[in-house]
Amino acid sequence: xxxxxxxxxxxxxxxxxxxxxxxxxxxxxxxxxxxxxxxxxxxxxxxxxxxxxxxxxxxxxxxxxxxxxxxxxxxxxxxxxxxxxxxxxxxxxxxxxxxxxxxxxxxxxxxxxxxxxxxxxxxxxxxxxxxxxxxxxxxxxxxxxxxxxxxxxxxxxxxxxxxxxxxxxxxxxxxxxxxxxxxxxxxxxxxxxxxxxxxxxxxxxxxxxxxxxxxxxxxxxxxxxxxxxxxxxxxxxxxxxxxxxxxxxxxxxxxxxxxxxxxxxxxxxxxxxxxxxxxxxxxxxxxxxxxxxxxxxxxxxxx
Amino acid sequence: xxxxxxxxxxxxxxxxxxxxxxxxxxxxxxxxxxxxxxxxxxxxxxxxxxxxxxxxxxxxxxxxxxxxxxxxxxxxxxxxxxxxxxxxxxxxxxxxxxxxxxxxxxxxxxxxxxxxxxxxxxxxxxxxxxxxxxxxxxxxxxxxxxxxxxxxxxxxxxxxxxxxxxxxxxxxxxxxxxxxxxxxxxxxxxxxxxxxxxxxxxxxxxxxxxxxxxxxxxxxxxxxxxxxxxxxxxxxxxxxxxxxxxxxxxxxxxxxxxxxxxxxxxxxxxxxxxxxxxxxxxxxxxxxxxxxxxxxxxxxxxx
Numbered sequence: 001x002x003x004x005x006x007x008x009x010x011x012x013x014x015x016x017x018x019x020x021x022x023x024x025x026x027x028x029x030x031x032x033x034x035x036x037x038x039x040x041x042x043x044x045x046x047x048x049x050x051x052x053x054x055x056x057x058x059x060x061x062x063x064x065x066x067x068x069x070x071x072x073x074x075x076x077x078x079x080x081x082x083x084x085x086x087x088x089x090x091x092x093x094x095x096x097x098x099x100x101x102x103x104x105x106x107x108x109x110x111x112x113x114x115x116x117x118x119x120x121x122x123x124x125x126x127x128x129x130x131x132x133x134x135x136x137x138x139x140x141x142x143x144x145x146x147x148x149x150x151x152x153x154x155x156x157x158x159x160x161x162x163x164x165x166x167x168x169x170x171x172x173x174x175x176x177x178x179x180x181x182x183x184x185x186x187x188x189x190x191x192x193x194x195x196x197x198x199x200x201x202x203x204x205x206x207x208x209x210x211x212x213x214x215x216x217x218x219x220x221x222x223x224x225x226x227x228x229x230x231x232x233x234x235x236x237x238x239x240x241x242x243x244x245x246x247x248x249x250x251x252x253x254x255x256x257x258x259x260x261x262x263x264x265x266x267x268x269x270x271x272x273x274x275x276x277x278x279x280x281x282x283x284x285x286x287x288x289x290x291x292x293x294x295x296x297x298x299x300x301x302x303x
Numbered sequence: 304x305x306x307x308x309x310x311x312x313x314x315x316x317x318x319x320x321x322x323x324x325x326x327x328x329x330x331x332x333x334x335x336x337x338x339x340x341x342x343x344x345x346x347x348x349x350x351x352x353x354x355x356x357x358x359x360x361x362x363x364x365x366x367x368x369x370x371x372x373x374x375x376x377x378x379x380x381x382x383x384x385x386x387x388x389x390x391x392x393x394x395x396x397x398x399x400x401x402x403x404x405x406x407x408x409x410x411x412x413x414x415x416x417x418x419x420x421x422x423x424x425x426x427x428x429x430x431x432x433x434x435x436x437x438x439x440x441x442x443x444x445x446x447x448x449x450x451x452x453x454x455x456x457x458x459x460x461x462x463x464x465x466x467x468x469x470x471x472x473x474x475x476x477x478x479x480x481x482x483x484x485x486x487x488x489x490x491x492x493x494x495x496x497x498x499x500x501x502x503x504x505x506x507x508x509x510x511x512x513x514x515x516x517x518x519x520x521x522x523x524x525x526x527x528x529x530x531x532x533x534x535x536x537x538x539x540x541x542x543x544x545x546x547x548x549x550x551x552x553x554x555x556x557x558x559x560x561x562x563x564x565x566x567x568x569x570x571x572x573x574x575x576x577x578x579x580x581x582x583x584x585x586x587x588x589x590x591x592x593x594x595x596x597x598x599x600x601x602x603x604x605x606x
Contacts, residue, residue: 009470021326104464105468106414136470142472162410165408166412167316169445
């Protein structure tokens with residue numbers, strides 16, 4: 001059965017509602033394309049849990065700031081479609097910005113507290129754009145379950161909260177960060193890095209490994225974690241600037257003074273032309289590089 | 304078949320989704336209770352057009368400002384239920400504020416342009432509260448069609464825009480203002496008026512009749528309309544203050560200099576303890592007092 005590609009939002013909605021009316025369960029993965037194994041892990045899980053798998057590929061302009069990388073964000077529709085098809089995705093929704101935001105569009109969703117800290121403090125309007133487009137995508141796809149990667153941990157918690165607050169009838173499922181063999185968190189933005197920058201970028205992962213050492217040593221003072229992790233970034237040549245290194249509650253994202261299992265240590269830094277983020281959900285996710293779990297090869301990479 | 308009353312949001316959502324999955328069409332009327340013939344005209348239309356009719360009764364705290372009338376807003380759940388039952392309503396959803404806004408609630412919907420003028424300029428946050436609760440109610444009720452009165456003209460246009468922008472799969476239907484026999488637009492807030500204030504309140508309707516005279520005389524200058532309608536309000540003892548008298552585009556609610564068919568003339572004024580609003584959709588709605596059309600008796604008033 002060939003993969004179905006739909007561009008028109010209302011055609012997509014009709015198609016998805018009809019599937020639900022037939023009693024089928026739907027798993028949905030919203031993406032910005034330039035797919036990597038992080039995305040594919042979500043497709044794989046969605047395929048396991050649902051009758052139908054739908055994916056959206058949409059580089060959403062409203063979540064980019066005026067000086068951000070919207071225009072150079074990597075795009076690879078043909079490669080993306082091949083990957084989606086290989087993973088057993090049934091429907092790919094690829095709208096244009098004009099179709100998602102027609103003239104006169106003026107409705108926005110805000111998650112007032114969860115949008116503030118961390119990336120929200122450095123990317124004004126970013127999470128408003130995310131909340132708005134994800135609301136619209138969920139109402140178009142009307143899925144039983146929607147899948148998000150914990151690489152964007154704040155995004156996941158914000159969407160989880162939004163879906164509950166607005167009573168969107170979709171279960172939100174999150175999946176762990178997928179890493180390269182050396183530990184770099186997979187990201188479409190890694191494509192911006194030169195080989196030298198690629199080496200500098202590993203500082204983020206090393207910072208998290210330092211956090212894990214502190215955790216294993218029983219250190220619970222957030223200020224010590226922040227200082228020690230920052231030091232790893234600061235000592236790495238090629239890390240141009242640190243947006244934040246923070247330890248927060250893993251659910252509310254409020255600041256904590258005492259770190260423990262379930263806390264979040266999150267960081268954002270600039271390397272070359274790329275703004276990179278990474279995080280560790282303390283004690284909940286592994287930072288070990290375990291093939292088949294969080295680095296390739298995966299079940300979905302096999303022929 | 305007895306009317307079904309549901310208090311819990313997720314029980315209501317499950318019930319409504321199950322009806323849609325059975326292939327039934329659903330008409331939904333969100334209200335704040337204290338039902339009058341304006342509401343009942345919506346119930347009647349919903350009953351004519353759908354297999355199932357659902358009504359919500361919820362005095363939504365997030366659309367009231369801190370100095371507004373939330374605490375004294377009229378409440379009459381028993382009378383409301385009797386009226387709903389008499390009109391053939393199948394399901395009444397009556398949640399508590401705590402159920403709609405549980406601890407940690409923080410998601411809000413804004414319609415950035417349509418929320419600004421007219422009542423939006425005098426009631427900061429009002430339309431954010433409206434947009435948020437209506438989004439949530441529509442996602443809970445998941446109706447085929449939802450019904451709104453044109454008494455709240457700006458609210459109708461804002462919800463229409465929001466539903467389109469977010470792709471909420473519901474058709475928005477609006478219905479004309481229902482008036483008392485002397486022309487006062489029906490409103491739950493009319494209950495605040497003493498007999499003397501009740502007479503002063505008629506100034507709003509007289510102002511609109513003056514607008515209609517200008518329309519019939521071929522006057523098209525918005526500034527003349529505003530001046531003439533204001534004069535009617537200003538000359539009426541008991542009209543304490545005028546929030547606005549405005550002529551705007553009937554779709555975008557942007558200011559117009561030239562009035563014509565399809566424009567909106569809208570006014571808001573304080574009479575005694577009540578803030579009253581009224582409007583005329585120029586040439587589209589009648590201001591005539593026609594029994595069976597916009598004053599009682601209605602088909603739905605008969606035994």
